[in-house]
Amino acid sequence: xxxxxxxxxxxxxxxxxxxxxxxxxxxxxxxxxxxxxxxxxxxxxxxxxxxxxxxxxxxxxxxxxxxxxxxxxxxxxxxxxxxxxxxxxxxxxxxxxxxxxxxxxxxxxxxxxxxxxxxxxxxxxxxxxxxxxxxxxxxxxxxxxxxxxxxxxxxxxxxxxxxxxxxxxxxxxxxxxxxxxxxxxxxxxxxxxxxxxxxxxxxxxxxxxxxxxxxxxxxxxxxxxxxxxxxxxxxxxxxxxxxxxxxxxxxxxxxxxxxxxxxxxxxxxxxxxxxxxxxxxxxxxxxxxxxxxxxxxxxxxxxxxxxxxxxxxxxxxxxxxxxxxxxxxxxxxxxxxxxxxxxxxxxxxxxxxxxxxxxxxxxxxxxxxxxxxxxxxxxxxxxxxxxxxxxxxxxxxxxxxxxxxxxxxxxxx
Numbered sequence: 001x002x003x004x005x006x007x008x009x010x011x012x013x014x015x016x017x018x019x020x021x022x023x024x025x026x027x028x029x030x031x032x033x034x035x036x037x038x039x040x041x042x043x044x045x046x047x048x049x050x051x052x053x054x055x056x057x058x059x060x061x062x063x064x065x066x067x068x069x070x071x072x073x074x075x076x077x078x079x080x081x082x083x084x085x086x087x088x089x090x091x092x093x094x095x096x097x098x099x100x101x102x103x104x105x106x107x108x109x110x111x112x113x114x115x116x117x118x119x120x121x122x123x124x125x126x127x128x129x130x131x132x133x134x135x136x137x138x139x140x141x142x143x144x145x146x147x148x149x150x151x152x153x154x155x156x157x158x159x160x161x162x163x164x165x166x167x168x169x170x171x172x173x174x175x176x177x178x179x180x181x182x183x184x185x186x187x188x189x190x191x192x193x194x195x196x197x198x199x200x201x202x203x204x205x206x207x208x209x210x211x212x213x214x215x216x217x218x219x220x221x222x223x224x225x226x227x228x229x230x231x232x233x234x235x236x237x238x239x240x241x242x243x244x245x246x247x248x249x250x251x252x253x254x255x256x257x258x259x260x261x262x263x264x265x266x267x268x269x270x271x272x273x274x275x276x277x278x279x280x281x282x283x284x285x286x287x288x289x290x291x292x293x294x295x296x297x298x299x300x301x302x303x304x305x306x307x308x309x310x311x312x313x314x315x316x317x318x319x320x321x322x323x324x325x326x327x328x329x330x331x332x333x334x335x336x337x338x339x340x341x342x343x344x345x346x347x348x349x350x351x352x353x354x355x356x357x358x359x360x361x362x363x364x365x366x367x368x369x370x371x372x373x374x375x376x377x378x379x380x381x382x383x384x385x386x387x388x389x390x391x392x393x394x395x396x397x398x399x400x401x402x403x404x405x406x407x408x409x410x411x412x413x
Contacts (some may be wrong), residue, residue, distance in 0.1 A: 010338035015377030022217035028260035056260035065200035091232030142396030166299030195266030218262030278315035
């Protein structure tokens with residue numbers, strides 16, 4: 001058998017899009033993949049598969065401060081977000097037909113925004129985009145006002161734990177406190193937060209929470225929705241009735257096993273991991289400001305934190321805009337220099353467009369087009385940061401020159 005290896009990724013600074021599988025998770029995946037058994041079957045192979053799933057469920061629950069019965073395995077973050085937004089909406093509306101309003105922050109991932117707006121177009125939902133400040137932090141006064149004015153009509157509130165583009169950590173507990181005063185459930189997408197800041201399902205008070213595997217050293221294609229047992233949650237897909245009857249489908253036992261191993265590891269080493277990445281991130285931020293002084297850091301100050309010590313920004317995130325340069329030009333030029341980053345979310349089907357997150361924070365469209373996100377992970381090194389800083393001045397100069405040529409040609413046309 002011929003074994004092929006992946007090409008050297010160079011300086012990989014896009015861990016927020018996906019990060020390599022951890023050795024322990026990969027070992028767990030391969031081991032489980034070598035065994036046959038459908039977790040819904042009643043024979044010995046099926047029971048062994050079911051045991052692996054339930055042990056993984058217990059491990060995931062322990063890592064995230066939940067009960068095992070609150071863990072619903074899915075095929076990843078997008079499915080979990082869809083199940084939460086659509087499932088809670090339909091569940092609440094079936095109890096009370098007035099519950100048609102969905103409140104989401106303006107900086108949510110499209111896996112939350114798109115199902116919300118789909119509900120508006122196909123199921124009679126009314127969507128309210130909650131504003132944020134210049135750092136991407138939710139305006140709690142706006143949420144408070146919406147709840148006071150429309151509490152009897154609101155089906156759910158969805159506010160992400162931490163932003164995937166500019167790294168802002170949201171005041172989730174404050175959101176829960178305000179919403180629960182009016183009996184409104186809260187969903188949070190915690191995909192970027194797990195393994196970087198403390199995430200505790202029970203302590204946060206949220207009613208539903210999305211997590212996924214491939215951001216924390218697990219495989220692509222597996223995740224979970226944590227949902228309280230008393231939450232009104234309708235199924236989005238139907239079939240065999242697996243996972244509390246709200247997520248039918250044959251369970252991917254190897255992926256679930258690897259996911260639970262990666263999750264346990266990521267949460268267990270979070271403090272040490274976050275401290276290392278924060279120091280590396282600070283070196284990156286200081287270096288970019290030195291070699292590209294016109295670059296503007298977006299999101300909270302890396303040194304800031306809440307009164308109870310929670311960082312305002314994810315430790316692995318640095319997001320800049322580069323005036324006069326297009327983000328896609330910057331990305332491709334960096335890539336050719338052996339440095340891999342992103343212009344923002346990797347889930348936009350490759351279509352370059354200004355980030356809705358930056359626009360929501362008040363950044364002008366022209367500036368928003370010149371965005372780059374650098375995100376760190378377990379394999380990130382000081383050499384990766386050095387490679388970026390060595391390549392960046394020339395890349396920015398070339399991208400600005402290309403932007404000027406494009407602008408002149410557009411003007412001539």
